[in-house]
Amino acid sequence: MTLRFGVVGTGAIGREHINRITNKLSGGEIVAVTDVNQDSARQAVEKYQLNAVVYQDDKTLIASENVDAILVTSWGPAHEGTVLAAIEAGKYVFCEKPLATTAEGCRRIIETEMKKGKKLVQVGFMRRYDSGYIQLKHAIENNEIGEPLMIHAAHRNPEVDESYTTEMAVVDTLIHEIDVLHWLVSDDYTSVQVVFPKKTKYAHNQLQDPQLFTIKTKSGIVITVEVFVNCKYGYDIQCEVIGEEGIAKLPEYSSIVLRKAEKLSTNILNDWKSRFMEAYDVELQDFIDSITKTGEPKGPTSWDGYVAAVTSDACVKAQLTGEKEFITLQEKPEFYCETTVSEIMK
Numbered sequence: 001m002t003l004r005f006g007v008v009g010t011g012a013i014g015r016e017h018i019n020r021i022t023n024k025l026s027g028g029e030i031v032a033v034t035d036v037n038q039d040s041a042r043q044a045v046e047k048y049q050l051n052a053v054v055y056q057d058d059k060t061l062i063a064s065e066n067v068d069a070i071l072v073t074s075w076g077p078a079h080e081g082t083v084l085a086a087i088e089a090g091k092y093v094f095c096e097k098p099l100a101t102t103a104e105g106c107r108r109i110i111e112t113e114m115k116k117g118k119k120l121v122q123v124g125f126m127r128r129y130d131s132g133y134i135q136l137k138h139a140i141e142n143n144e145i146g147e148p149l150m151i152h153a154a155h156r157n158p159e160v161d162e163s164y165t166t167e168m169a170v171v172d173t174l175i176h177e178i179d180v181l182h183w184l185v186s187d188d189y190t191s192v193q194v195v196f197p198k199k200t201k202y203a204h205n206q207l208q209d210p211q212l213f214t215i216k217t218k219s220g221i222v223i224t225v226e227v228f229v230n231c232k233y234g235y236d237i238q239c240e241v242i243g244e245e246g247i248a249k250l251p252e253y254s255s256i257v258l259r260k261a262e263k264l265s266t267n268i269l270n271d272w273k274s275r276f277m278e279a280y281d282v283e284l285q286d287f288i289d290s291i292t293k294t295g296e297p298k299g300p301t302s303w304d305g306y307v308a309a310v311t312s313d314a315c316v317k318a319q320l321t322g323e324k325e326f327i328t329l330q331e332k333p334e335f336y337c338e339t340t341v342s343e344i345m346k
Ligand code: NAI
Pocket: 008, 009, 010, 011, 012, 013, 014, 034, 035, 036, 037, 040, 058, 073, 074, 075, 076, 078, 096, 097, 098, 124, 125, 126, 172, 272
């Protein structure tokens, strides 16, 4: 069986995913595309030589009988409406982060999915499929460093444009750490506080950059995450878990080491596309394979999207108040208490 995708949003990551489904992965085919910028949708069809229909909007694309799964790669605020319509139509959904821009929006998605009685949605939290994070999780679960006490993480982008706001440091960037770090230590967040260090001269007037988040978990683990989106030198993702018996660190991107002209040097990547290329491949292949084999996606769920939204709401509030803000989740419905991706990747 081939899973027939309809793509909503043919921008940067939409095209990345179109390319991987068409040219790298197996079992999937792009049969429909749409974008508010119809030229972009047409150009994508041409560029990747797709045998795909260009639809006027997400609603008509979702209604097509030829489409089994909707790939949501539009702007964040548009995700909720598309995801809800897709679930109502009984279609599978792979939705890039964020699932919805508010916790209420995620709850609406959860309620609609539960009413349908079947898991249909996977959220694009690809770090859970990154081999480095998976190795870290195994080290923690195999008790190799004892009880985790602290995590120090950094999320650095070389630069951002004028449209990037202080809040986006949370909803667009930190959201990856928000998802992956509680998954890593199988714990829930309880509070967050934000500090703004001295501002880099490379940030535009309205943007606070860098930012430092201190997040606490139920068991008492203290997590610090530096978000620095004009770090200039490259795309750099760091994560170090400090345990009672030792420390486990996310592996560096592997690259040759050069000894030349009295210098020892190696490369640093410059964007998310290359850093997480393999993780994006594995997550989408898993989406296709799980649906084909079991009838349900097995990756990060709508519940995970909700947890991330509640946490990012608290982080944004903490940016505004400067105070410690609390993170309170609803009780997890039984519906979402099944196989996790960490079990799958073992
Ligand atoms: P982009 O701006 O390059 O592309 C978004 C496209 O969606 C644009 O072509 C726009 O015209 C279209 N669009 C917007 N609203 C629409 C609607 N209602 N219906 C149809 N098309 C619509 O943005 P980019 O970087 O591709 O990001 C898209 C999404 O993917 C965002 O939610 C972003 O947070 C997420 N993302 C995730 C990454 C990851 O590492 N998992 C990396 C980059 C983006």
